[in-house]
Amino acid sequence: xxxxxxxxxxxxxxxxxxxxxxxxxxxxxxxxxxxxxxxxxxxxxxxxxxxxxxxxxxxxxxxxxxxxxxxxxxxxxxxxxxxxxxxxxxxxxxxxxxxxxxxxxxxxxxxxxxxxxxxxxxxxxxxxxxxxxxxxxxxxxxxxxxxxxxxxxxxxxxxxxxxxxxxxxxxxxxxxxxxxxxxxxx
Numbered sequence: 001x002x003x004x005x006x007x008x009x010x011x012x013x014x015x016x017x018x019x020x021x022x023x024x025x026x027x028x029x030x031x032x033x034x035x036x037x038x039x040x041x042x043x044x045x046x047x048x049x050x051x052x053x054x055x056x057x058x059x060x061x062x063x064x065x066x067x068x069x070x071x072x073x074x075x076x077x078x079x080x081x082x083x084x085x086x087x088x089x090x091x092x093x094x095x096x097x098x099x100x101x102x103x104x105x106x107x108x109x110x111x112x113x114x115x116x117x118x119x120x121x122x123x124x125x126x127x128x129x130x131x132x133x134x135x136x137x138x139x140x141x142x143x144x145x146x147x148x149x150x151x152x153x154x155x156x157x158x159x160x161x162x163x164x165x166x167x168x169x170x171x172x173x174x175x176x177x178x179x180x181x182x183x184x185x186x
Contacts, residue, residue: 012052016045019065026066029122030073032111040076044069066127067137070119109159117152124149 023044027037047068048061055061110118116138123134124145131149135142 008053012049015058015061016049019062020045023065023069026122026127027069027073029110029126030070030115030119031076032107040069040072043072047072063137066123067139070123070137071139074115074119105160105163109156109163112159113152113155117148117155120145120148121152121156 020041023041024034024037027040027044028034031037031040044065048055048065051064052061055064110121113121119138120134123129123137124131129137131142131145135145138145
């Protein structure tokens with residue numbers, strides 16, 4: 001025997017159906033793979049469902065879901081495998097860009113950033129949040145967002161500049177040998 005769906009549960013279902021694609025895309029940019037993005041978006045929606053009765057405004061629900069997604073991503077360090085390797089395979093969806101090689105270069109460069117820097121870049125330049133909005137989502141000061149954004153953009157310029165100059169195939173890490181036999185991946 002099925003239980004009747006409450007109005008709050010129905011509201012959440014409608015919200016989840018509308019918000020899930022955006023959350024998945026944001027999660028993909030954060031974690032770099034579609035399967036992880038799906039898991040991250042599902043976990044964020046589960047947390048939003050638990051708090052649904054406390055969320056009063058619809059616009060607050062989107063902000064809460066985004067913040068929950070970013071917090072889950074940042075807290076997920078303990079589950080990240082050391083041997084994890086990002087591949088050069090295109091996502092399952094068709095690329096919106098005219099040049100998939102450039103898209104792969106940008107995604108590879110984004111993957112070189114530390115988790116928090118990557119979150120700042122995704123929130124500021126993909127989700128198009130202001131400095132103050134990104135700071136609120138990340139739970140830090142606007143100055144912190146600005147400095148992390150500047151450092152991350154500098155690193156992206158360096159990585160993308162080298163990749164474009166070397167004309168490396170997308171999805172391949174460039175390996176550099178240093179004196180003493182150590183190896184560094186860029």
